Amino acid sequence: MEKQILEITPEHSGSRIDKALSAFNPEWTRSKVQSWVKEGLILVNGKTVKPNYQLKEDDRVEVSEPEPEPLEIVPEDLGLDIVHEDADVLVVNKPRGMVVHPAAGHATGTLVNGLMHHCTDLSGINGVMRPGIVHRIDKDTTGLLAVAKNDLAHASLAEQLSKKTVTRKYTALVHGNIQHDEGTVDAPIGRDPKDRQRMTVIDGGRDAVTHFTVTERFGDYTLVECRLETGRTHQIRVHMRYIGHPLAGDPKYGPKKTLPFGGQVLHAGILGFTHPSTGVYMEFEAPLPEDFEDLLGKLRQRD
Incomplete structure (x- = not known):
């Protein structure tokens, strides 16, 4: 203790x-x-x-x-949506509501629990609680994640992320009508000194760059494609809030009056990287989940 x-x-x-x-x-x-x-x-x-x-x-x-209780990863058959798999990497389409790795309060039902059931050959660089995990997306964000099946693949993917050569494109629904068709948010992100559970744009934070393109407008909402140049915690959620267009459904960074969606309306739809062994660039795409499509359909009917 x-x-x-x-x-x-x-x-x-x-x-x-x-x-x-x-x-x-x-x-x-x-x-x-x-x-x-x-x-x-x-x-x-x-x-x-x-x-x-x-x-x-x-x-x-x-x-x-008190000392944290030791966690043991229990392999679980979670019916993971495996988009691609070979000897080095796995690409999985994570559903809404799934935490990426076990932690206090989330010992089971995580992506790692499902991965441990699916295969046992995962990299160990990030320790026993995060085998294979190179990057993360939030619990209520859906979409694509790359998983390393050995340490060499993990090192390669981590280096590509560091050098900003990984393609990561997200679809997001935000509050308000963004007037310009595209833009870039270049603003450092760090922990919010007033609320340690949140991130914010702050002097002295880590550099963070998000490029966005408007794809559709719904009057008081805008559908955008966001391309990450960096990968900071909650980056898209923080940056869009910073420019006055927080994500719809976001309980942490959005307004109190928002769409009842069970979390931020955000989907990691495109992921591309150079294969660690072959050196060939690979790109994967996951369609919008059904609840996201249904929401857009309702907005189109309303307008």
Whole structure:
């Protein structure tokens, strides 16, 4: 069990302990902090407190973070949509709602659980919990991912991502009517200091570039194709929000009043890379999922 001592500054004075501590560490969610408080794992000035305790300046908070429970990957037959497979790489079309790899709260039902059932020869560069995973897409984003089946393939794909030679094109539905037909968002992305669970455009962030092209307009919504030059966490979601056109259905970066879709309306439809062994450029395409097509159909009928 790891112990940490936190000194409360004027910035967090008056804040609830769960809200303040979740700002110290992005992995300390408010619900996690609340449970630790109830279990007596968090002390303020040497005493237990209630989850709604309001911190005071100069409070001394002692956090005894419990050791994470070891996770074991359980192979599961998840009926993965395998678009391509050979001795080096796998290309899979991930459905909405599927987390890419196991983590706290998502030990089963992830893409990695399905991959472990489908094949056991996956690269180990990213460790036992992320075998074969070279890049990720968000839980509620659908579409194509490349998976490495050995370490040489993993290194090759990772280098291509680093050199920005991988083709990654997404289809997104955003709020508002984008007047110009195309554009580029070149703005650095880092963790939001006001909300550690979100990313934002911020000075000192990592460079991030998104190119977009308008493909269809629906009055108060616009369908765009986004091409990633870099691959930062939540990049398209953050960049489109930054230019005033957040993704429809996005609970984290979109407006409160948005389309009821069960997540951001975003699909990784085209993925291209140079094959690690043959040196031949390969490109794959996954059609829009049925719920995305249905939504577009309703917007067209409305207009």
